Amino acid sequence: xxxxxxxxxxxxxxxxxxxxxxxxxxxxxxxxxxxxxxxxxxxxxxxxxxxxxxxxxxxxxxxxxxxxxxxxxxxxxxxxxxxxxxxxxxxxxxxxxxxxxxxxxxxxxxxxxxxxxxxxxxxxxxxxxxxxxxxxxxxxxxxxxxxxxxxxxxxxxxxxxxxxxxxxxxxxxxxxxxxxxxxxxxxxxxxxxxxxxxxxxxxxxxxxxxxxxxxxxxxxxxxxxxxxxxxxxxxxxxxxxxxxxxxxxxxxxxxxxxxxxxxxxxxxxxxxxxxxxxxxxxxxxxxxxxxxxxxxxxxxxxxxxxxxxxxxxxxxxxxxxxxxxxxxxxxxxxxxxxxxxxxxxxxxxxxxxxxxxxxxxxxxxxxxxxxxxxxxxxxxxxxxxxxxxxxxxxxxxxxxxxxxxxxxxxxxxxxxxxxxxxxxxxxxxxxxxxxxxxxxxxxxxxxxxxxxxxxxxxxxxxxxxxxxxxxxxxxxxxxxxxxxxx
Ligand SMILES: [Zn+2]
Numbered sequence: 001x002x003x004x005x006x007x008x009x010x011x012x013x014x015x016x017x018x019x020x021x022x023x024x025x026x027x028x029x030x031x032x033x034x035x036x037x038x039x040x041x042x043x044x045x046x047x048x049x050x051x052x053x054x055x056x057x058x059x060x061x062x063x064x065x066x067x068x069x070x071x072x073x074x075x076x077x078x079x080x081x082x083x084x085x086x087x088x089x090x091x092x093x094x095x096x097x098x099x100x101x102x103x104x105x106x107x108x109x110x111x112x113x114x115x116x117x118x119x120x121x122x123x124x125x126x127x128x129x130x131x132x133x134x135x136x137x138x139x140x141x142x143x144x145x146x147x148x149x150x151x152x153x154x155x156x157x158x159x160x161x162x163x164x165x166x167x168x169x170x171x172x173x174x175x176x177x178x179x180x181x182x183x184x185x186x187x188x189x190x191x192x193x194x195x196x197x198x199x200x201x202x203x204x205x206x207x208x209x210x211x212x213x214x215x216x217x218x219x220x221x222x223x224x225x226x227x228x229x230x231x232x233x234x235x236x237x238x239x240x241x242x243x244x245x246x247x248x249x250x251x252x253x254x255x256x257x258x259x260x261x262x263x264x265x266x267x268x269x270x271x272x273x274x275x276x277x278x279x280x281x282x283x284x285x286x287x288x289x290x291x292x293x294x295x296x297x298x299x300x301x302x303x304x305x306x307x308x309x310x311x312x313x314x315x316x317x318x319x320x321x322x323x324x325x326x327x328x329x330x331x332x333x334x335x336x337x338x339x340x341x342x343x344x345x346x347x348x349x350x351x352x353x354x355x356x357x358x359x360x361x362x363x364x365x366x367x368x369x370x371x372x373x374x375x376x377x378x379x380x381x382x383x384x385x386x387x388x389x390x391x392x393x394x395x396x397x398x399x400x401x402x403x404x405x406x407x408x409x410x411x412x413x414x415x416x417x418x419x420x421x422x423x424x425x426x427x428x429x430x431x432x433x434x435x436x437x438x439x440x441x442x443x444x445x446x447x448x449x450x451x452x453x454x455x456x457x458x459x460x461x462x463x464x465x466x467x468x469x470x471x472x473x474x475x476x477x478x479x480x481x482x483x484x485x486x
Contacts, residue, residue, distance in 0.1 A: 001003050005038045005173075015282050020226040022084050024277055031285050031346045034155040038439065041153050041160035045269075051293025052272050053163060057131050059195045059290070060267065062164060063187045067140040069167060074121050076145075077112040086245035089119065094213020096148040098160075115146045119213070119238070119264055122168045123246035130170060130260060133252045135178070138170040153357065156273030157230075157486055164268035170248055170260040174239065177261035178216075180251070181237040184265040185218045188233035191267070196275045197288035197403035198222045199410045200232060202434065202479055203458030211264075215239035221457040221481065222274045227237050227430030229457045229483035230274045235265035273486075285347025286370055288402050289395040296320065296391055297348045298329040299339050301355035308359045313324070316354070316364065316387055323388045327352075344369060349398045350391060358384075366390060370398045370405075414481075421471045423482075427454035434482050435478035437462060439469035447472070448482060457481040 010030040016023040028034045033049030043055065077100060083090050091468070093116045100112040107430045115121065126138055147161045156162075167184060185202055186481040192198045200220035210217040214236040222230045242248070243259040277378050279286040291297050296344070297315055298384025300309035313329045330339050336353070343351055351367040358364055362384050371378040382390040417423045424432045427448065438459065448471050449455050459480040471477045 005036050010277040016350040024268050025040050028155040043155050053289045069141045072140045078121050080111045083113050086213050089213035100264050102286045116148045123242045125249045127246050130250045131174050134171045136178045141152045141167045162268050164266050166266045169263045174261050177263050181263045185235040188220050195290045198274050198278050199407040206456040211236045214240050220456050223278045227432050232271050232274050233267035238262045279402050284345030287347040289349045289399045292349050294328045294348045295326045296350040298352045301336050303356050309354045312354045312359050367386050425454035433481040435465035436470035438480035440477040444472040454482045454484050458481050
């Protein structure tokens with residue numbers, strides 16, 4: 001029997017600015033989002049962490065369905081012979097694939113890969129389902145776990161097994177496939193900014209950062225408080241590469257047999273890591289209301305012999321629940337101050353305090369988690385009979401304020417440099433997103449990486465006046481954000 005896994009004991013959350021990594025680990029444990037598990041490289045998602053995942057799912061799933069997609073489910077295991085058919089793809093994923101070699105006592109005649117992603121198994125099925133142009137497009141999404149053999153473990157950011165969604169579509173034309181790729185990139189950008197309140201740069205990945213087997217990979221990139229970028233979702237135009245490898249063909253309207261054009265796109269629970277790092281503070285999490293498992297928590301303040309506050313909280317909670325809010329009444333036998341600190345760690349956007357005097361006056365005190373202690377906007381007293389309206393307004397204000405704060409950070413940490421030395425220095429010092437006109441060559445990118453460990457995050461068209469690559473002096477062909485990254 002293996003030893004139970006040691007959970008680091010978190011007494012206090014270390015200051016975020018001093019050591020983001022220590023802060024992050026402490027917050028994930030203390031807010032009860034995750035636990036380390038006895039399986040190396042795998043974490044347990046605890047109920048509060050799973051609540052975040054459910055809210056991500058809820059919002060993204062609605063956006064997928066609005067754009068015409070349906071959910072389906074494909075097998076976890078992929079026969080080796082199938083995986084080998086797309087050469088670039090298999091080469092890209094080979095170092096990360098885990099293999100099943102035995103079934104019970106019996107050695108398998110063919111190894112089975114545990115999916116690192118599902119292009120292969122889905123491509124094989126699409127080949128069977130598509131006959132005519134009338135069968136296209138196929139627009140399918142899968143909510144699933146995948147496994148990639150990783151050395152390090154960081155909750156949400158890097159784990160062997162992780163939760164994600166992967167969309168897989170097949171189209172009759174290249175234009176349609178490209179349109180789909182960009183449409184889903186926009187779904188991700190919208191989710192990141194409007195729901196998770198994480199501002200991002202959307203653009204095209206360089207050739208070296210492209211998904212193995214893709215014609216073009218697009219990404220959204222967020223910037224973390226330590227100046228490192230975090231790729232938060234990708235959308236791939238796979239051209240006909242997978243259709244050719246897996247024989248996804250159809251008879252077109254002109255009676256010609258053609259290969260389909262496919263796309264794939266994914267967002268994982270890594271997005272939650274981006275959200276946690278972007279918004280948290282020295283007291284713990286600050287969860288944007290749209291993502292919060294609990295939008296408002298009631299803390300009754302009970303005086304000896306006067307339990308009316310508990311009843312008032314329960315009544316008010318009932319009203320808010322009926323109005324569609326996610327709320328909780330914390331009526332545990334603990335001091336209010338202890339409860340405040342705990343809900344602060346968990347990042348609940350609003351705290352609603354009701355004491356005996358509030359009961360007499362028919363009021364409640366609303367306390368915003370996003371504001372610092374002592375900020376004049378942190379606390380407001382409102383009439384209980386208008387509670388729902390005030391809670392709605394404050395949750396909207398918190399959602400907006402968290403996004404604006406993060407956007408101001410991204411803007412102030414996006415630096416434009418015009419000459420090589422300043423560029424390399426900015427990359428080395430993690431100044432943030434270092435924005436330059438770039439030549440677009442792999443050699444130039446590799447040199448920058450060797451000298452500074454920064455890579456291109458994504459690229460976009462040149463702006464008027466851009467002439468030469470700041471990194472190497474050759475003619476510029478695009479603009480690129482360089483940064484060190486997670
Ligand atoms: Zn260059």
